[in-house]
Amino acid sequence: xxxxxxxxxxxxxxxxxxxxxxxxxxxxxxxxxxxxxxxxxxxxxxxxxxxxxxxxxxxxxxxxxxxxxxxxxxxxxxxxxxxxxxxxxxxxxxxxxxxxxxxxxxxxxxxxxxxxxxxxxxxxxxxxxxxxxxxxxxxxxxxxxxxxxxxxxxxxxxxxxxxxxxxxxxxxxxxxxxxxxxxxxxxxxxxxxxxxxxxxxxxxxxxxxxxxxxxxxxxxxxxxxxxxxxxxxxxxxxxxxxxxxxxxxxxxxxxxxxxxxxxxxxxxxxxxxxxxxxxxxxxxxxxxxxxxxxxxxxxxxxxxxxxxxxxxxxxxxxxxxxxxxxxxxxxxxxxxxxxxxxxxxxxxxxxxxxxxxxxxxxxxxxxxxxxxxxxxxxxxxxxxxxxxxxxxxxxxxxxxxxxxxxxxxxxxxxxxxxxxxxxxxxxxxxxxxxxxxxxxxxxxxxxxxxxxxxxxxxxxxxxxxxxxxxxxxxxxxxxxxxxxxxxxxxxxxxxxxxxxxxxxxxxxxxxxxxxxxxxxxxxxxxxxxxxxxxxxxxxxxxxxxxxxxxxxxxxxxxxxxxxxxxxxxxxxxxxxxxxxxxxxxxxxxxxxxxxxxxxxxxxxxxxxxxxxxxxxxxxxxxxxxxxxxxxxxxxxxxxxxxxxxxxxxxxxxxxxxxxxxxxxxxxxxxxxxxxxxxxxxxxxxxxxxxxxxxxxxxxxxxxxxxxxxxxxxxxxxxxxxxxxxxxxxxxxxxxxxxxxxxxxxxxxx
Numbered sequence: 145x146x147x148x149x150x151x152x153x154x155x156x157x158x159x160x161x162x163x164x165x166x167x168x169x170x171x172x173x174x175x176x177x178x179x180x181x182x183x184x185x186x187x188x189x190x191x192x193x194x195x196x197x198x199x200x201x202x203x204x205x206x207x208x209x210x211x212x213x214x215x216x217x218x219x220x221x222x223x224x225x226x227x228x229x230x231x232x233x234x235x236x237x238x239x240x241x242x243x244x245x246x247x248x249x250x251x252x253x254x255x256x257x258x259x260x261x262x263x264x265x266x267x268x269x270x271x272x273x274x275x276x277x278x279x280x281x282x283x284x285x286x287x288x289x290x291x292x293x294x295x296x297x298x299x300x301x302x303x304x305x306x307x308x309x310x311x312x313x314x315x316x317x318x319x320x321x322x323x324x325x326x327x328x329x330x331x332x333x334x335x336x337x338x339x340x341x342x343x344x345x346x347x348x349x350x351x352x353x354x355x356x357x358x359x360x361x362x363x364x365x366x367x368x369x370x371x372x373x374x375x376x377x378x379x380x381x382x383x384x385x386x387x388x389x390x391x392x393x394x395x396x397x398x399x400x401x402x403x404x405x406x407x408x409x410x411x412x413x414x415x416x417x418x419x420x421x422x423x424x425x426x427x428x429x430x431x432x433x434x435x436x437x438x439x440x441x442x443x444x445x446x447x448x449x450x451x452x453x454x455x456x457x458x459x460x461x462x463x464x465x466x467x468x469x470x471x472x473x474x475x476x477x478x479x480x481x482x483x484x485x486x487x488x489x490x491x492x493x494x495x496x497x498x499x500x501x502x503x504x505x506x507x508x509x510x511x512x513x514x515x516x517x518x519x520x521x522x523x524x525x526x527x528x529x530x531x532x533x534x535x536x537x538x539x540x541x542x543x544x545x546x547x548x549x550x551x552x553x554x555x556x557x558x559x560x561x562x563x564x565x566x567x568x569x570x571x572x573x574x575x576x577x578x579x580x581x582x583x584x585x586x587x588x589x590x591x592x593x594x595x596x597x598x599x600x601x602x603x604x605x606x607x608x609x610x611x612x613x614x615x616x617x618x619x620x621x622x623x624x625x626x627x628x629x630x631x632x633x634x635x636x637x638x639x640x641x642x643x644x645x646x647x648x649x650x651x652x653x654x655x656x657x658x659x660x661x662x663x664x665x666x667x668x669x670x671x672x673x674x675x676x677x678x679x680x681x682x683x684x685x686x687x688x689x690x691x692x693x694x695x696x697x698x699x700x701x702x703x704x705x706x707x708x709x710x711x712x713x714x715x716x717x718x719x720x721x722x723x724x725x726x727x728x729x730x731x732x733x734x735x736x737x738x739x740x741x742x743x744x745x746x747x748x749x750x751x752x753x754x755x756x757x758x759x760x761x762x763x764x765x766x767x768x769x770x771x772x773x774x775x776x777x778x779x780x781x782x783x784x785x786x787x788x789x790x791x792x793x794x795x796x797x798x799x800x801x802x803x804x805x806x807x808x809x810x811x812x813x814x815x816x817x818x819x820x821x822x823x824x825x826x827x828x829x830x831x832x833x834x835x836x837x838x839x840x841x842x843x844x845x846x847x848x849x850x851x852x853x854x855x856x857x858x859x860x861x862x863x864x865x866x867x868x869x870x871x872x873x874x875x876x877x878x879x880x881x882x883x884x885x886x887x888x889x890x891x892x893x
Contacts, residue, residue, distance in 0.1 A: 166573060166830050166852050167651060169564045169626075172644035172794060174515075177559075181503070182520035184557030185632065189515040195553045195585075195632050195639035196519035202537070202546040203234045209541035212254040213528045214262075221530070221537060222262055224251030225544050231264050231280075234546060244280045246273075255294035255302065257317075263302065265291035270306055272315070283319045286311070293335040295343075303343055307331030312345055312356065325356045336376035338384060346373025346386060353386050353469070366475050370465060379491045382471040385478075387486040387498060389464035466498060466509075478509060490529040490536065497536055499526030504540050506549060521547060553639055560629040563599065566651045572618035573648035573852035575610055575628060578739075585640035586633040589616065591647075593623035615853060618647065644794070648828070648852035663770060663795045664717045665760050665880075714760035716797070720772045720790070721754060728779035732772055739767035739794065760799070765826030767794045798826040798880030806874065806886045816862045818888060820874055823855040827879035832858055835873045836865075844874075865892045 171177060174191040186196040207225035215221050219236035222243075229246035231254070248266035255263040262275040263283065270291040274283040288306035295303050302315040303324065310329035315321035329347035336344045343356040344365075351368035353376070371390035378384050465480035466489060478496070479486075484505065489498035496509040497518075504521030524542025531537070536549040575589055589610040594603030606629070610616035620626060628647065632640055722730055732751040735744040747770075748756055770792040777785040802824040810817040822829055829851050833841040847857040862872070872888040 166648055166828075166850060168646050168648045169566075170644065170646045171561060172646075177561075178517070179562040181522075181560040182505075182517065182557075183522065183559070184519070184554040185559045186519060187517040190643070192641050192643045193559055193630070193632070194641050195555075195557045195634055198550040198552045198554045199519055199521065199538075200548045200550065202238055202548050203232065203240050205230070205232060205544040205546075207544040209524075210527055210539035210544035210546065211250060211252045212264075213530050213537065213539045213546070214254040214256055215530050215532055215537065216256055216260055219533070221532070221546065222254055222256075223539060223544075223546060224254050224264055226250040226252075229266060231262075231275075243275065243278075244273075246280075252290065252292050253294040253305075255296055257296055257302070258300055263294055265294055265304070267291055272302070272304060274319075284313070284315045284321045286313045286321060290331065292331060292333045295335040295337060297337060297343070298341050303335055305332030305335045305345060307333075307348075310347055312343070314359075324359055325354070325362055326360075327352070327354060327362075331372075333372055333374060334376050336378060336384075338378050339380060339382055344376050344378075344384065346376055346388075348372035348390070351388050351390075353384075365469050365473060366467060368465070368467065370462065374464075374486060375488045377489050377491050377496075384469040385489055385491065385496060386467045386469065387464065387489045388467065389485040389487075391461050391463045391465075464500070466496070478513065479507075479515065485525075487525055487527050488529045490531060492531055492536055497529060499529055499538060501525035504538075506536075506538060518549065521545075553634055553637065555634050557632045558629055559632075561627055561645070563597070563625050563627045564647070565597070566624055566626065566649055568652040569595070569622055569624050570626075570649040570651040571622050571850055572620055572626060573650065573850040574615035575618050575645070575647045576615045577613050577630075577642050577646070578644045579613060580641055580643075584638045585635040586631075587611075587613075587640050587642065588631045588633075589628055589645075590631075591618050591620045591626060591628045593620040593626045595623050595625065597625065599625075599627060618649075648850070650850050650852075663768075663792070664719070665797075666715050666717055714799075715757045716760045716763065717755060717757045718770055719755045722772070722774045724776055724779075726776070726779075728776040730774050730776055731778055732774055735771040735773070736763070737769050737771070739769070744771055763797050765798050765800055767796050769794060796827055796879060798824070798878055798882055800825055801882035802829060802876045802878050802884035804874055804876055804884045804886035806888055809888060809890060815864060816890065818860040818862070818872065818874075819857070820860070820886060821855065821857050822876035822884060824878040824882075824884075825854070828853055829856050830877050830879050830881075832856075832874070832876045834860055834875070836862070837870055838873075841875065865890060867892050 172191060174187065174189055177187050177191060177193060182196070184196050186194045188194065205223065205225050207228060207230060209226050210223045211226050212224035213221065221234040223232050223234070225232070227249045229249050229251050230242060231244045231251060233241045233243050244264070246266045248269055250267040251264050252267055253265040257263065264273050264275070264280065265271070266273070267290040270286060270288040271282055272284040272291065272294065273280040284304065286304055286306050288309065288311065290307040291304060292307060293305035297303065300317055304313040304315060304321070306313065308330055310327040310332050311323055312325045312327070312332055313321045314324035327345065327347050329350060329352060331348045332345050333348050334346035338344055338355070345354045345356055347354070349371045351370050351373055352364055353366040353368065353373050354362045355365050356362040365384070366386065368388040370388035372388060373386055374389045375387040376384065461482060462480050463482055464484060464486040466478045466486060468476045468478050484500040484502035486498050486500050489496060494511040497506065498509070499506050501524065504523035504526045506518045506521065506526055508516045508518050521538065521540055523540035523545065525540065526538050527541050528539040529536060532548065534551060538547045538549055539545070540547065572593070575591065577589070579587065590606040591610070592599065592604050592606050596602055604621050607619045626647065628645065630642060718734065724730055733749040734747040734751060734756050736747055737744045747758065771789055773787060773789045775785055775787040802822045804820060804822045806818065806820040822832065831851055832844045832846070834844055835841050844858055844860060845851065847859050860874070870890040870892065872890060874886045874888070876884050
């Protein structure tokens with residue numbers, strides 16, 4: 145029985161060793177980095193971390209949220225807050241004053257007329273107040289529950305966007321107002337003027353963007369797929385930018401996200417809806433709720449207050465988007481997200497700046513459509529944006545602050561990566577990262593680990609600094625979860641950068657992971673040998689007759705050694721997938737670039753298939769990127785054809801096996817010891833094994849416990865073998881599964 149238990153134990157040990165192969169956690173793209181926490185760090189669209197622009201706190205309101213902001217010509221900033229309905233004034237030197245406390249909890253909108261007089265709109269009992277002589281006086285009461293937006297036109301007329309009946313009112317300078325346009329929606333959530341001075345209005349719940357060009361006259365510029373047009377801004381070239389949000393919400397309150405923040409003592413309007421079925425070009429049928437006339441909110445004295453509905457988020461659907469509407473009414477989606485809600489946007493110079501609820505993130509979309517995460521304020525949300533001379537003013541929620549986004553860089557920033565789950569308890573190897581050779585500044589990494597899914601007091605402390613980009617050994621304890629953070633320190637006003645980080649680890653009893661998506665190295669069929677190995681070589685005999693009568697000298701063809709040739713003709717196959725929503729025919733161009741190269745090289749143009757093969761040896765060992773350009777030019781005129789491109793993840797090409805060197809064996813009375821080293825020029829080593837007398841392969845670990853670097857030392861200890869000659873073969877694999885071998889001949893007495 146004891147013998148059987150011992151045998152089972154040995155069998156389990158062998159399985160564990162066979163499954164232990166080093167793997168790695170690599171972050172090298174925009175989406176990878178976006179899941180982390182940013183503090184003074186920017187993220188470019190090509191997946192590069194940099195120091196962020198400097199952010200200064202101009203004003204802390206002490207209130208839960210700032211809903212509205214406006215800047216006067218002299219640089220004075222006014223903000224309206226919730227949920228205590230206050231209006232503050234911040235002068236150009238940064239001194240703040242409480243101007244007014246409203247009798248309603250929310251100040252959703254502010255405006256300034258041509259004389260510099262301030263107007264504030266309160267909710268839920270929607271009224272507009274004008275500030276004169278330091279006092280707020282009621283200016284206009286539209287008999288609406290909410291006032292979401294205010295805007296003055298060039299003639300000094302004030303337009304008021306309201307809910308819960310989705311109306312726009314036109315108010316003259318005396319405060320006399322009249323209904324200007326009734327949208328049929330529940331709420332007019334945003335207002336703006338286009339470069340020609342025409343009124344634009346965004347609505348909810350059908351996400352319609354109107355151009356209102358006269359009393360009772362309007363044109364729908366765009367019908368968004370998201371419920372609420374949250375903000376509108378216009379560029380001098382006539383392009384209208386609209387931010388939409390509210391996707392994936394179930395049980396939303398009447399105006400999307402905003403009323404969920406309103407005090408639960410506010411009575412809510414009852415809205416009845418009907419279902420309208422319209423034809424859609426793609427799906428054939430589109431069903432949208434079209435609200436009928438909304439019933440007026442019942443006064444509090446009659447109906448007891450009702451709490452706002454609970455909002456439930458549905459994962460995996462678009463939550464928000466930003467659209468560009470050209471002067472010819474064509475629409476392009478510039479940005480969309482399944483994780484973040486966009487709150488406001490601002491045309492700043494030739495860039496578009498917008499802010500979200502993703503921990504108060506601020507993004508910049510350049511003229512060439514390159515997206516950059518400028519900074520993360522780490523507040524609940526960035527609510528509003530306004531231009532301030534050469535900088536941008538940002539207001540936030542949770543808590544309500546006014547921040548200034550400057551042009552200079554912050555001197556220090558920290559990026560915290562998302563937690564990585566190794567699946568099981570793992571032994572950590574080396575952490576390495578890639579930076580640009582020309583970068584200035586200092587970069588320092590730290591790691592910590594634990595066995596709970598979220599870092600808490602049970603996790604280890606942050607490690608000592610790691611500073612070697614080629615590979616710093618992670619000192620954190622073995623655990624299932626690990627996290628790293630990096631500190632950037634500027635030098636000479638320039639920022640260091642990082643575009644990829646790799647952490648190697650050895651998971652417990654975890655099988656190898658092979659990733660090959662865009663590029664596959666394949667071996668073509670090998671030509672059969674002229675002489676099959678299973679047959680003996682044929683022998684030819686000849687007889688030579690001479691006139692001397694002596695026998696001819698004996699000749700021999702010899703016995704040649706059979707040579708087993710290495711398969712040749714390896715091909716690198718690159719595959720990609722593409723489709724066109726219009727079913728247009730596509731043409732492709734394939735490019736490549738080495739990791740440390742700066743220019744793309746054309747491999748093949750005018751491709752109509754979605755794969756291409758090249759000789760596997762034409763690219764030397766190293767990391768490469770492949771880029772595909774897809775164009776619908778074959779089905780469209782050149783002036784309207786569109787082109788997109790996609791860059792692959794890094795592809796490691798390693799054609800050279802490791803070099804294995806063996807030292808002389810050492811004999812002891814009880815065992816035999818063999819030391820050897822393995823080295824690879826292109827990639828890290830990944831596993832090693834040995835075989836005795838052509839027997840089964842047995843895994844072998846490195847001397848330091850983890851096989852994760854280009855050079856490793858190994859120590860093999862064998863029990864005394866039976867008398868006679870024995871052959872030990874050592875085999876080491878690199879990251880590309882190239883095998884290097886060495887042989888040791890042992891002669892036991």
